[in-house]
Amino acid sequence: MGLRFSMLLLLAAPLSAEVRDLKGFFQARCAVCHGADGSGRGPNGARLGGRNLTDARWLAKQQEAGLAASILKGRGAMPGFRRQISEAEARRLLTEVIPKGAKGKAAIPEAR
């Protein structure tokens, strides 16, 4: 299933408890570099060093499997998370938790 199709499904589906947990995981482990909204910026707008995950043009060119592999193995300055999450969870981070890039808006309602 492509990232874009998954995004459409997300709009229709309520978030499960498991996804809420993954949101907490994102806030705890990813937001330090990618921002609470995934934009790669902190609350004051400063760049945090992580890639902007809300960049729709970039996202459209990515494959879900490749991004999940990056999360698990690490990439560049990003550490790998394979000890903390499974591949299925990495994919759910990508399809259900990480911001979807529509006009730079975050898809993490609880983001602070």
Ligand code: HEC
């Ligand atoms: C220490 C800072 C840091 C943390 C923590 C971090 N990232 Fe990253 N992330 C980066 C950087 C830097 C890049 C760009 C890597 C590159 O392409 O060189 C990146 C890239 C990515 C990418 C794109 C990978 C690709 O193949 O292009 C995804 C997706 C991603 N991060 C998700 C996450 C998720 C999910 C978490 C939490 C589980 C996370 N990141 C935690 C710094 C971080």
